[in-house]
Amino acid sequence: MPATETDRPPVPRRGLMARLRGSTLYRSVVRTPGSDSPSGRALHAFGNVFLHIYPVRIPRGLLRFRSTWRLGFISSVLFALLFITGLYLMFFYTPAVSMAYGDMQQLRAQVGFGQLIRNVHRWGAHLMVLAVVLHLVRVFVHGGYKAPRQFNWVIGVGLLVVTLAYSFTGYLLPWDQLAYWAVTVGSGLVKYAPGVGNVLRDFLLGGETIGQAALLRFYVIHVAVLTVAFALLMAVHLWRIRKDGLVVGDTGVAHDVTARVDDRIALPAAEQADGVARLDDSRRVLGVVHVDEVPGRSRDPDDEVFSWPALIIRHQVIALAVCALVLALGIAFEAPLRDIANPNLTPEPSKAPWYFVGLQELLAHFDPLVAGVLAPGALVAALVALPYVDRNPSRRPADRKVALVLFWAVFLGLVVLTIIGAFFRGPGWAFVLPWEHLYFEP
Amino acid sequence: MDQTRRDLLEAGWTVGGGLLIAAAGWTSFVALKPLASAGGGGVLPLLEPDAYPEGSATFVRQGRLFITRTGGELHAISQKCPHLGCAVPFCESSGQFECPCHGSVFNAAGEWISGPSPRGMDRHPLQVTDGRLLVNTAVLEEGAPLGSRKFDGRARGPRCTTEPAD
Numbered sequence: 001m002p003a004t005e006t007d008r009p010p011v012p013r014r015g016l017m018a019r020l021r022g023s024t025l026y027r028s029v030v031r032t033p034g035s036d037s038p039s040g041r042a043l044h045a046f047g048n049v050f051l052h053i054y055p056v057r058i059p060r061g062l063l064r065f066r067s068t069w070r071l072g073f074i075s076s077v078l079f080a081l082l083f084i085t086g087l088y089l090m091f092f093y094t095p096a097v098s099m100a101y102g103d104m105q106q107l108r109a110q111v112g113f114g115q116l117i118r119n120v121h122r123w124g125a126h127l128m129v130l131a132v133v134l135h136l137v138r139v140f141v142h143g144g145y146k147a148p149r150q151f152n153w154v155i156g157v158g159l160l161v162v163t164l165a166y167s168f169t170g171y172l173l174p175w176d177q178l179a180y181w182a183v184t185v186g187s188g189l190v191k192y193a194p195g196v197g198n199v200l201r202d203f204l205l206g207g208e209t210i211g212q213a214a215l216l217r218f219y220v221i222h223v224a225v226l227t228v229a230f231a232l233l234m235a236v237h238l239w240r241i242r243k244d245g246l247v248v249g250d251t252g253v254a255h256d257v258t259a260r261v262d263d264r265i266a267l268p269a270a271e272q273a274d275g276v277a278r279l280d281d282s283r284r285v286l287g288v289v290h291v292d293e294v295p296g297r298s299r300d301p302d303d304e305v306f307s308w309p310a311l312i313i314r315h316q317v318i319a320l321a322v323c324a325l326v327l328a329l330g331i332a333f334e335a336p337l338r339d340i341a342n343p344n345l346t347p348e349p350s351k352a353p354w355y356f357v358g359l360q361e362l363l364a365h366f367d368p369l370v371a372g373v374l375a376p377g378a379l380v381a382a383l384v385a386l387p388y389v390d391r392n393p394s395r396r397p398a399d400r401k402v403a404l405v406l407f408w409a410v411f412l413g414l415v416v417l418t419i420i421g422a423f424f425r426g427p428g429w430a431f432v433l434p435w436e437h438l439y440f441e442p
Numbered sequence: 443m444d445q446t447r448r449d450l451l452e453a454g455w456t457v458g459g460g461l462l463i464a465a466a467g468w469t470s471f472v473a474l475k476p477l478a479s480a481g482g483g484g485v486l487p488l489l490e491p492d493a494y495p496e497g498s499a500t501f502v503r504q505g506r507l508f509i510t511r512t513g514g515e516l517h518a519i520s521q522k523c524p525h526l527g528c529a530v531p532f533c534e535s536s537g538q539f540e541c542p543c544h545g546s547v548f549n550a551a552g553e554w555i556s557g558p559s560p561r562g563m564d565r566h567p568l569q570v571t572d573g574r575l576l577v578n579t580a581v582l583e584e585g586a587p588l589g590s591r592k593f594d595g596r597a598r599g600p601r602c603t604t605e606p607a608d
Contacts, residue, residue, distance in 0.1 A: 181528065185543060188526030207476045344506060344521065346528040348542040348603070364544055364558060368525065428545040428603030 041306040054307040055242055061303075063310055070318050071135035075163075077322045078128040079230070082166075085121040086223065093173070095219035097212045100175035101340040108337070119330035125167055126442060127326060129355050132163045136383075140407055143395030150387035152240040155233055157383045162230050164355065169222040171353055172215060178441060180341035181350040183218075184210055185360065189372035197373075209343070336441050348427035349439050358414050361421035364429050379410075483579030491516060491575050497598075499532035499550060505579040507566055508532055508539075512550040513593050518566040518577045519552040524585055525559040533602035539563060540603045547601075551593040553586050562586040 020026055032040075032047030042056045061067055092111055093103050107114035136156065139145060145153035172183045187205055191197040206213025305311075338347070352360045362371035390403055397404060426432035426439045434440075486505050494500055499510045501521075508519045510532075519539070523530045528543035538555065539548040546557030553562045562585030567578050586592075 181543075184528060185526045188528075202476050203471070203474065205476070206474075213476060344501075344503065344529055346531070346542045350528060350543045360544075363526075368558070368560065428540060428542055430545065430603065 038306065041308050045306070045308040045312070051308060051312065053238060054312065056307060057304040058307050058311055059303060060305050063305065063314065065314075069134070069138050070315075071131055071138050073315055073318060074322055075128060075131040075135055076234070077319045078124050078131060078326070079234075081124050081323065081326060082121060082128060083227070085117050085124065088117050089121060090223060095173070095216050097175065097215055097341075100173065100215065104174045104176070104337055115334070116330050119333065119335045120326050122335035122442075123329040123333065124326045125170060126354070127322075127329075129163055129167055132160050133355075136160060137411065140386075141397075141404070143400065145387040146390070146393060146395060147387075149240070149244050152237060152244060153387045154384050155237045155240065157380065159230065159233050159237060160383075161380065162226055162233065166222065166226050166230070167353060167355065169218040169226065172210070172218045173222065174337060175215065175341050176336075177338040177341055177345075177347050178336060180210060180343070181346055182352050182356075183214075184346075185350060185352055186356060187214075189359075189363075189368060192368040193373045194369065338441075349425060349429060351421070351425070351440070354418065354422050354440075354442055357421035358417035361417045361425070364425075486577050486579055488575040488577060490573050491570055494575075497537060497550065499534075501532070502577070505566070505577060507577065507579065509568075509575070509577070510550045510552075515551070516568055516575070517551050518568045520564040520566065520582060522564065523559060524561050524564055525557070530563065531602070535599040536597035536601045537599070538597055538601075540601060542603060545603060549591070549593055549595050553591045553593060553595070554588050555591075555595045561588060562590075 021030075032043035035041075045051045045054050045056050089107070092107050092114065094100060104118075107118055139153065139156065168183070168186060172179045187201055187210070190201040190204060193200060202208060204214075204217065205211075206217050351357055359371065359376060362375060365371070366375075392400060392403070394400060422440050423434040423438065424431055426437060432439065483505065486502065488502065488509065494509050494511045494516060496511050496514070499508045501508055505518075506521045506529075508517075508521060510517050510519060521529050523541045523543065523546060525541065525544055525546055528541055530539045530541045530546075530548070532538075532550075533540045537550055539550075539552065541547070541557065541559070544558050546559035547555045548559070548563050549555055551562075552565060564585045565583045567581050567583065569576050569578075
């Protein structure tokens with residue numbers, strides 16, 4: 001659709017749809033019907049509560065798939081999918097030791113589409129961990145954590161932690177052998193935290209062993225606590241993306257917009273001339289930041305496009321593709337359900353979920369305090385501290401050799417540990433070759 | 443040093459708010475603390491001591507523990523691995539406890555032989571009253587520290603799990 005930069009008078013339409021669109025009822029719901037004019041497209045994004053999350057106009061570069069690989073958007077689509085399938089599952093699930101496993105079997109045998117929904121929930125969760133991790137990698141490689149986006153990177157790390165906590169708490173709920181022993185091993189790590197380990201572990205499990213209290217706690221954390229935390233962090237994350245001038249995507253030098261704002265707060269000449277600073281006047285504070293000074297945002301209006309339809313249509317296509325992929329996985333592969341949890345029998349081998357299996361591999365070589373507490377703690381701390389430690393303003397790969405080499409070394413180390421733990425370990429954590437016998441269940 | 447009323451109020455709000463958050467945190471912690479003695483256990487009567495011959499390991503389901511006799515002594519060994527809490531089975535062919543999760547191996551007395559466990563297997567106190575063996579599952583004694591082995595660490599036959607790589 002070629003854009004004409006002037007508002008055209010609306011073309012009169014005929015027919016049932018046109019009459020419907022002209023009706024008072026329709027106009028009271030859809031208050032800004034889209035038209036092909038620039039103002040119509042702007043209003044469409046601006047006047048709709050759901051599309052309002054998008055800016056009206058975006059830099060053209062953002063339309064390139066490779067500017068973000070759409071990984072953040074894919075993560076939020078998966079979250080929505082997990083939220084909906086999770087709601088459905090909640091109707092058929094009782095967080096009680098005597099009921100949970102039976103509910104899983106009932107879901108499989110009697111509930112309409114029950115097993116499919118569970119499969120979609122399971123594969124969606126795995127994909128979401130993957131998408132969130134890849135999003136972090138993409139943002140790192142593009143230097144997206146640099147000023148002024150330091151704090152949004154920290155929020156993002158928080159979202160990663162919440163995603164992992166979602167997966168871990170959800171893992172226990174089916175109450176099968178896979179669930180029970182993965183969580184036994186995972187929560188066993190907590191007790192090695194110096195000083196507070198035992199108290200913390202008992203607090204998390206509601207007792208010394210994984211039983212009714214633990215199941216209920218994990219359930220409440222999974223469906224309520226983490227959902228509230230995720231929604232809040234997500235809101236801040238998205239809000240900051242817009243406030244910080246959308247995506248970078250380029251490899252230029254980071255602008256420190258916070259410094260600029262400070263300059264301007266100190267500056268307004270008109271006020272200082274008469275010796276009165278009127279910055280407490282909110283209308284003036286709004287004028288402090290000029291839109292055109294936000295970095296990453298093109299100053300050339302010709303290099304901007306309307307979000308609707310250019311970006312929103314692309315997002316819709318990606319959302320559909322993600323749903324199709326998860327649905328296909330759900331149809332093709334059953335979510336595993338082993339025997340009912342048996343505290344007296346540890347299956348061989350007992351593996352953590354795949355995203356923690358690298359940690360479990362580390363456990364085979366180091367003291368649990370090092371492998372289970374200090375190493376993951378240091379990793380999260382390093383991610384949080386990264387934008388404040390790495391003060392190099394350049395986003396060009398050539399200027400960031402040390403950061404990139406360090407990052408890829410740690411990341412590839414984790415990938416290698418995960419592959420060894422997932423595919424090359426068998427009973428008693430002994431080394432096995434995956435083509436001889438594969439001990440891996442997602 | 444100048445201190446305005448505003449500074450004082452600001453400090454007051456900060457301290458007050460901090461106290462309020464601390465109080466809320468502490469209250470939540472106490473409210474959600476695990477209920478006392480959940481599954482605490484008690485004294486469990488067993489058979490007479492002679493029913494447990496040398497080299498045997500008998501699983502006591504109610505107490506999730508093994509009664510073993512080695513070197514003439516009886517031991518009540520908690521099934522839970524001190525490493526990360528997996529249930530450790532007794533391997534009849536090797537006469538040892540072999541953890542399936544991370545490959546820790548203990549002898550029949552629960553003493554550490556190899557693997558990542560930080561100590562030997564935890565134990566419950568045993569006593570003999572009126573010719574019957576009693577085990578107190580309410581009391582859990584930490585296993586012996588690494589390298590303090592009293593009993594034989596050799597396997598009497600092949601292992602149930604394959605040897606760990608390291």
